């Protein structure tokens with residue numbers, strides 16, 4: 001699929017007139033196309049061709065066309081563009097008639113809802129003669145029909161798919177593309193087969209279902225009564241059964257093969273559901289319904305945000321952070337990302353039903369939920385942070401229907417690699433552009449040493465393909481880097497490996513996996529810097545309360561420290577000692593941070609954290625704190641930028657392989673704001689002073705976007721932060737909470 005840049009193809013409004021536009025078929029689509037382009041004044045004249053005299057008369061009266069022509073040859077002779085807007089089954093005959101005419105350099109295009117048959121008919125009719133034909137399909141319509149419903153706005157912000165072939169004339173393609181854009185449409189190019197398959201699934205199948213459901217109920221007279229009681233569900237589901245029967249009859253005949261393929265898959269799924277109802281298999285039903293509901297919500301969000309339209313223009317979500325601000329209040333940031341991931345993984349592998357509270361409803365953790373749903377685990381929620389996981393036991397996962405997409409989430413991919421290495425089915429793990437660049441050999445290599453069969457992409461990057469048949473044996477693995485993800489991956493593989501698996505870490509890293517395994521009743525031996533598991537035990541479902549994420553709290557710890565006259569309380573934050581490096585570093589810099597109401601919740605220590613403004617000073621960051629604050633450095637660099645004196649970080653090369661190269665990206669951004677920074681191979685040197693305003697790029701890294709938002713508190717002018725969409729991966733309500741406590745950051749245009 002390819003998009004032409006609107007700027008390249010939109011026709012300049014003062015373009016010289018294009019000659020004659022002929023629209024054959026003046027129904028809703030043809031009429032709207034003709035009327036819209038007539039209003040734009042691009043053509044010297046717009047001529048309609050329609051068999052129905054009443055439509056011809058109305059088309060002229062309503063200003064849809066300049067005139068109508070009854071003779072096809074007279075209409076088309078010397079035309080610039082000919083739009084075929086007749087029913088799809090009439091297309092073959094029309095193309096045959098057109099092929100008899102001398103069309104000169106006229107560009108032919110059409111609006112048929114299936115494209116393979118139109119292209120075949122065109123090839124047959126023109127039999128090798130050069131024709132400038134650009135097949136098209138506007139995905140727009142309404143329940144109204146006829147030329148009287150012609151509406152110049154019909155295509156605005158709707159997709160139009162053009163399906164050019166290799167031989168298509170580039171200038172003709174650009175012209176048709178430009179015409180649709182003039183009508184406000186978002187134009188995409190796709191190959192014909194892909195178009196027909198996608199439309200069979202997303203449009204043709206639902207229409208078929210709506211028509212059959214209504215017919216099946218209506219034709220039994222005893223059922224007629226039920227329509228009197230039909231509530232919203234029936235109305236919503238069957239709305240499209242009110243569509244034009246002739247048109248749909250044509251579409252099903254035209255797109256026969258693709259519809260049959262989709263229908264067969266659907267029939268199998270329907271049969272499986274029938275069997276589940278018959279067998280009283282509530283688990284199966286709940287699985288289908290929860291997966292469907294989540295998918296529907298996902299589509300709903302996409303449609304509501306019109307992301308499909310936005311993608312045509314720009315994906316750049318910009319945060320505008322205005323300078324200054326004084327912070328106050330009490331907030332609870334969302335649930336811990338690391339613990340949320342693990343709650344789903346271990347809950348899925350446990351026996352029994354695990355209830356999770358405080359779950360992070362961010363895209364990363366949701367990707368983990370979806371992965372396990374794809375492997376047959378029934379997971380209810382999340383709803384206000386509550387998730388119910390119906391565990392399937394260590395050996396109960398099923399083969400997913402296709403590759404598992406993990407979005408931006410490195411934790412999902414690395415941890416899953418461990419436990420999938422021992423399954424009896426193949427899996428492929430993929431991710432977004434950022435995740436696709438991240439190193440996976442750090443897990444692939446030691447897993448192979450245990451006997452796993454894993455393929456990576458070039459240079460050890462995703463996708464990861466993990467094959468069935470690897471028989472894992474336990475091993476002792478000395479990790480070359482301090483990584484909780486690698487440690488956790490190995491321990492999860494160890495649950496399945498013969499004998500015992502020991503991981504030795506060069507420095508302490510977060511130990512949520514070890515703690516949570518124990519919470520599920522699975523023994524883990526921890527001695528100094530080693531952790532060991534043995535296979536042969538089981539996980540027993542439990543209750544998990546996820547504390548607020550200290551990595552998300554960190555933005556407010558720095559914000560509260562650097563903003564003037566501020567005092568803020570962050571409630572219920574996880575203060576696991578393997579995560580509190582940010583507090584230690586801020587305190588070393590002179591931060592005023594106190595822990596209150598310390599308690600333990602579900603095996604994890606928790607506290608309310610009070611932060612007050614403080615005069616920070618630059619420090620040499622002790623290297624042993626690096627793994628304990630690994631995710632918090634972007635925002636700590638902001639603290640360093642306003643501190644008095646120099647801050648030096650060393651031994652943090654891991655920052656270069658996070659969601660972005662956090663050393664380089666932060667250095668570039670801070671430098672753009674006038675801060676004196678020097679990136680080094682394993683850290684950064686920052687000379688504190690003042691922060692100016694300007695443009696910075698988050699490079700799709702959630703923590704960079706949020707860090708520069710915090711920087712605005714001490715900036716002298718607004719900061720525009722590009723590429724902020726991924727804030728939703730870890731902190732979906734960041735802007736709302738920021739506004740609540742007094743940080744002046746908002747989506748650009750929505751302040």
Ligand code: S3P
Pocket residue numbers: 337338339411482483484485486488509510630631654
């Ligand atoms: C995580 C471990 C850390 C951290 C990441 C989450 C985890 O990565 O940066 O955000 O949940 O285990 P590394 O283990 O690669 O350092």
